[in-house]
Amino acid sequence: MSDHHHHDHDHDHHEGSALPEIALRVKALESILVEKGYVDPAALEVLIETYETKIGPRNGARVVAKAWADAAYRDRLRADASAAIAELGFVGRQGEHMIAVENTPDTHNLVVCTLCSCYPWPVLGLPPVWYKSAPYRSRAVIDPRGVLADFGVTLPAETRIRVWDSTAETRYLVIPMRPADTEGWDEEALADLVTRDSMIGAGLAREPEAVR
Amino acid sequence: MNGAQDLGGMMGFGPVVSEPEDVRFHAEWEKRALALTLAAGALGHWSIDAGRHARETLHPADYLSSSYYEIWTKGLEKLLQGAGLVSAAELKAGRAIDPPVPGQRVLQADRVAAALARGTNYRRPEAAPARFAVGDAVRTRNEHPAGHTRLPRYARGKAGEIERVHGVFVLPDSNAHGRGDSPQWLYTVRFDGRELWGETADPTLTVSIDAWEGYLEPV
Numbered sequence: 001m002s003d004h005h006h007h008d009h010d011h012d013h014h015e016g017s018a019l020p021e022i023a024l025r026v027k028a029l030e031s032i033l034v035e036k037g038y039v040d041p042a043a044l045e046v047l048i049e050t051y052e053t054k055i056g057p058r059n060g061a062r063v064v065a066k067a068w069a070d071a072a073y074r075d076r077l078r079a080d081a082s083a084a085i086a087e088l089g090f091v092g093r094q095g096e097h098m099i100a101v102e103n104t105p106d107t108h109n110l111v112v113c114t115l116c117s118c119y120p121w122p123v124l125g126l127p128p129v130w131y132k133s134a135p136y137r138s139r140a141v142i143d144p145r146g147v148l149a150d151f152g153v154t155l156p157a158e159t160r161i162r163v164w165d166s167t168a169e170t171r172y173l174v175i176p177m178r179p180a181d182t183e184g185w186d187e188e189a190l191a192d193l194v195t196r197d198s199m200i201g202a203g204l205a206r207e208p209e210a211v212r
Numbered sequence: 213m214n215g216a217q218d219l220g221g222m223m224g225f226g227p228v229v230s231e232p233e234d235v236r237f238h239a240e241w242e243k244r245a246l247a248l249t250l251a252a253g254a255l256g257h258w259s260i261d262a263g264r265h266a267r268e269t270l271h272p273a274d275y276l277s278s279s280y281y282e283i284w285t286k287g288l289e290k291l292l293q294g295a296g297l298v299s300a301a302e303l304k305a306g307r308a309i310d311p312p313v314p315g316q317r318v319l320q321a322d323r324v325a326a327a328l329a330r331g332t333n334y335r336r337p338e339a340a341p342a343r344f345a346v347g348d349a350v351r352t353r354n355e356h357p358a359g360h361t362r363l364p365r366y367a368r369g370k371a372g373e374i375e376r377v378h379g380v381f382v383l384p385d386s387n388a389h390g391r392g393d394s395p396q397w398l399y400t401v402r403f404d405g406r407e408l409w410g411e412t413a414d415p416t417l418t419v420s421i422d423a424w425e426g427y428l429e430p431v
Contacts, residue, residue, distance in 0.1 A: 022282050023241035028306030029289065030244055032298055035308035038255060042321035044247035050328065051246065052236050092331040097378070114220030114364050116264055117280060126236060126246070130228050132280035138222040141366060141419050142409055150228040160416045161405075165220065167362045168398055168422035169260075169334040170378060196233040 056125035059090045060173060061194035063123055064205075065187040067100070068178040078102075081173065085123060095122035095171055101164060102175040103201070108159050109174045110147070110201035112140035113166040120171035124196060131200065141165060151202045174198065176205040213358055214365060216272035217264075221366040221409070245281040249288050254319035254327060257295035261388035265360040266290045336380045336395035342425070344399060348374045349431040352401070352423065360388035363427045367419075370407050371431060375420060376400035383424055397425040 019027075033039045063085055067074040077084040081098040085091070098120060101109040113119065114137045119127035130136050139147050144161045148154070155161070164172045176198040182190060192211045197203030237243050253263065267287035268275070275283060292298040297316075302309050319327060344350060354369030355361075362384050378398040386394035405417030 020239075020241075022279075022285065023239065024306075026241040026244045026248070026285055028303065029285065029292075029298075030248055031306060032302050032308050033248060033252060033292075036297070036312035038297060038312065038316055038318060039248065039251040040318055040320050043251050043319050043324050044244070046321045046324040047247040047250050048243045050324065052243070055328075056236075057233055092329040093327075094331070096331045096333060097335065099376075112220075114366075115217055115362060116267070128231060128233070128235070129238065129280065130230055133225075133228070134219055134222070134276060135225040135228045137219040138225050139228070141220040143414075144417065145414060147228055151230055158416065160418070161414065163417065163419045165364065165367075165419060165421045167364065168378070168381060168384075168424075170398075170400075170422050197230065202228075202230070 051121075051126050055122060057123075057194075057196035057199065058191070059088070059125075060120070060123035060196070060199045061191040062088055062187065063090070063100075063173065064175055064194045064199060065190035067175050068182075068190050069185075069187050074175075077175070085173075090122040092122050094118070095120045097168075097170045098123075098173060099164075099170055100173050100175050101162065103177045105177070106160055107162055108155055108201065109162045109164060109172075110140060110144050111164045111166060111172040111174060112137060114138070114141055115165075115167060118166035118169075118171065120173050123173055124199060128196070148202065151197060153203060174201040176201075176203075179205050179207050181208050213265075213268060213360065214356055215268040216270070216275035217268035218365050220364045242281045245285045245288075249284050251319050252288060252292065254317070255295075255297070256317055257297065258291050259387050260332070261360060261382075261384040262390070263287060263291060264384070265388040266294070268360070334382045336382060336393060338380050338397075339395075342377055342397045342399075344374045344377070344397070344425070344428065344430070346374050346377060350374060350399075350401060350428040351431050352427055353429060355427075357385065359385065361385050361427075363423060364421065366408055367401075367403065367421050367423075370403055372401040372403040372407070374399050375402040378422065381424070383426070385424075385426075399423055399425070399428070401428065 034041055067077050077100045081100040085098050103109055117127050117132040141163050144163050193206040195203050198205045267283050270286055297313055351371050352368050380395045381398040383394040383396050386392055400420050401423045402418050402420045405413035
């Protein structure tokens with residue numbers, strides 16, 4: 001799935017426009033749906049604003065930071081991730097059935113959806129384009145260390161690699177390892193160490209020096 | 213179906229290109245494609261499984277050369293036509309021609325937050341005991357259905373172990389085709405990397421999938 005765009009014979013009448021064919025195709029679709037009253041234009045704006053500014057990986061970072069700082073919360077997250085994550089108010093579409101998987105010194109977890117783009121929206125927001133792309137979806141299950149190398153991550157040869165292919169409506173959140181030298185940090189400071197990629201397993205949490 | 217969506221284990225697509233996490237969209241039309249897909253989905257004419265099937269039935273060459281929001285857009289056009297809400301002539305013209313189908317459940321702006329927060333519960337009551345328990349040895353069926361399935365090709369006919377019992381969930385293979393929920397027990401099944409990829413596989417690798425009971429047989 002490249003950025004290459006096919007020409008489509010259905011839209012020859014748009015030739016000469018500065019917009020790419022797909023942009024015109026989406027515009028046409030929107031016009032039809034609005035004209036027919038099937039979608040509320042104001043709802044479209046709310047949907048975009050929600051996923052552009054409200055629901056993103058900062059939510060997941062708060063879950064991870066709380067799990068690092070609060071042993072009782074970590075236990076609840078292990079026992080019932082959906083309920084533990086809902087305690088922080090992160091619920092709903094594409095996060096209905098959550099599972100938390102924890103990295104340890106022995107084991108590294110990596111999440112993929114080889115069949116489409118399943119991703120835990122309430123905690124991580126919309127998936128990044130690479131997560132939905134053929135290079136990631138094809139290789140994560142057969143060559144996860146190669147994928148990690150693309151992200152600049154090299155793990156010890158003996159580290160066990162656990163790949164989770166999201167083939168059902170269960171959604172996986174990786175709890176990265178807490179960086180050393182962060183004893184006593186509050187949850188807000190810890191959350192600054194938690195990257196989106198670390199919660200997919202494609203990265204590690206930031207070292208404290210990175211945010212000081 | 214053995215379509216282009218089933219990518220696990222394919223080769224030749226090149227490296228994964230990461231990007232900063234504050235990048236949400238790459239063009240304005242991507243935002244519109246996202247919003248239209250969610251708003252049209254809220255009309256309630258198709259399930260998430262039917263939506264996935266609409267995308268995976270794109271021609272493989274089209275699927276593989278389209279970005280993900282392009283795939284969503286092309287899938288949405290098919291779904292709208294299949295539901296009788298939009299015609300091919302309208303898509304071609306880029307404007308409404310036929311009168312709208314009345315009685316639609318339109319997602320209003322002030323209902324968006326509640327609808328997103330509610331999500332969809334895919335769990336169903338447990339009508340019969342689970343066939344498998346954690347630790348059981350199982351083998352995935354070697355089946356190649358022409359319709360929708362969530363058992364990836366790389367994990368068919370493979371020996372694994374039940375790692376987790378999730379409960380009873382809607383079966384996509386049925387739901388995608390409007391044949392009802394047909395709920396089944398859902399499990400996480402863990403495979404050794406060498407079982408999937410042969411003796412040269414990374415010896416530290418295990419891969420898990422979520423598999424419905426009908427995808428599995430006892431060993």
